[in-house]
Amino acid sequence: MxxxxxxxxxxxxxxxxxxxxxxxxxxxxxxxxxxxxxxxxxxxxxxxxxxxxxxxxxxxxxxxxxxxxxxxxxxxxxxxxxxxxxxxxxxxxxxxxxxxxxxxxxxxxxxxxxxxxxxxxxxxxxxxxxxxxxxxxxxxxxKTLAYRAAHLEDRLFLGTETNDFLKFVKEDYHKSLSKRQEVSFNKNKERDLAILSLFLASGLRISELDSVDMDNFNIENLTMRVWRKEGLFDSVSIAPFAKPYLENYLSIRKSRYPTPEDVEPLFLAWYAKKSARISNATISKIVNKYSAAFKIRVTPHMLRHTLATRLYQVTSSQLVVSHQLGHSSTQATDLYTHITNTELKDALNKL
Known part of the structure; x- marks a missing residue:
């Protein structure tokens, strides 16, 4: 802010x-x-x-x-x-x-x-x-919703790919790096994994994630308060699979990114020999580079689509998805019903 x-x-x-x-x-x-x-x-x-x-x-x-x-x-x-x-x-x-x-x-x-x-x-x-x-x-x-869904589906990390992606960043990404690149990766590894997991576990927009402050983040209850796009303050729940990554980051936050007591941003970066709130551009680069190495280069908004699609697969409720994403109606969630719709394919296979 x-x-x-x-x-x-x-x-x-x-x-x-x-x-x-x-x-x-x-x-x-x-x-x-x-x-x-x-x-x-x-x-x-x-x-x-x-x-x-x-x-x-x-x-x-x-x-x-x-x-x-x-x-x-x-x-x-x-x-x-x-x-x-x-x-x-x-x-x-x-x-x-x-x-x-x-x-x-x-x-x-x-x-x-x-x-x-x-x-x-x-x-x-x-x-x-x-x-x-x-x-x-x-x-x-x-473009029809079916066309948009088909175009989007290959860019999502559905099924086990969500956890596979996080595991890849944690255990395998460093193998392709030079020694100099690996030093930088290790410095920011916990932070980057926390950011990726939070996107995938909450469906936040990038502007919402980078504006989260420490006093609006509750790791025990897995909730956080954010400013939505429409200017509304909202409470957002976080899927439990992100908790270990978030805890790991919190354990090194102060030592890795030393800041005065009054610095409130949850996610920090080292700029000009001091810590400051991480920028949207840096967050985008984080998502871009890891996703490209794993499967396909995607944006933070694709991770939001991933969470929404997975949540609809589990609940079959557009109301639940729209509430999690902070939408005022379920109209914006129609897209996810097409991504997860297998009835048409099943019917065609029976012809």
Missing amino acids: ENYNSKLNELIKEMPFYVKDYYRSKRASAYSLSTLYRYLLEYRRFFQWLIDNRLIKARKIEEITLSDLEKLPKKDIEAFLMRFREELFTKNPNNDHQSTLQRALASLKGLYRYLADESEDENGNSYIERNVMSRVNLKKKE
């Missing part, structure tokens, strides 16, 4: 007054800090593009006026999205980047919707009347 607050404070300084108003409004609505941070990054990208391409008179982001945004033609916004797509494709030509573009557009639509419908000036009027963003859309990739 402190880390996001610091980053947000720096970003918000660059913004025009109406973005600051939007930010305050969403903070009051309990938007998560990680979500607001991503939104502000998208606004900075869009505003800087307008300046660089001289589509407005302003030379600094904070100088961009409401009139500048209101008068933007649709073609300029489409040009921004096309250029952004080109930049993404140049960095990674093997991905169509549609979801990244959708997120960027969604954040901009949210800002324009606030300015046109939710804001209020001293006269009680909205900041702008013309919402050009409402006319801009990206075609969504249309």
Whole structure:
């Protein structure tokens, strides 16, 4: 939370007054800090593009006026999205980047919707009347749940693979390392195993895991309190198989990552000769490297999908899965019913 607050404070300084108003409004609505941070990054990208391409008179982001945004033609916004797509494709030509573009557009639509419908000036009027963003859309990739499930299934560690994966990291991963690499691995081994096991035993999002503090973590009851994506504080249960890995990490946490008494993060890393809260980027690298060595490179979100699928296999309850994942409804868990659905295959085998 402190880390996001610091980053947000720096970003918000660059913004025009109406973005600051939007930010305050969403903070009051309990938007998560990680979500607001991503939104502000998208606004900075869009505003800087307008300046660089001289589509407005302003030379600094904070100088961009409401009139500048209101008068933007649709073609300029489409040009921004096309250029952004080109930049993404140049960095990674093997991905169509549609979801990244959708997120960027969604954040901009949210800002324009606030300015046109939710804001209020001293006269009680909205900041702008013309919402050009409402006319801009990206075609969504249309895929059935069955297609998504089939694509996802190979990236999950189902059945015994969850424990096999953790055992591989604990006992076999080091065999392929150089002596120098093995020194680094041994220094962080307990921490890395604790992180992997916690993902697989709880289904946390990466932003939820890295924000857990010591006083919100109960190893005896195998529970923890986290800030959910929607800005809600939630209590999350942990599957018992993760307990030995978490206990091993806690036993070396203070000696391996020495910190002052007031340092609260559960997971730490050694940065610039001192311990600090582990970053999202470091957590992603941990998951990437171990999963690639074991089976296939996956993201932390794939480990969340693994927990959800395994939990549905055991309970056949979308309500239980949605509660564990922190969803407000069971609609988001429909995907897991397709991954575990064997009835169709059994029927086809009988033909």
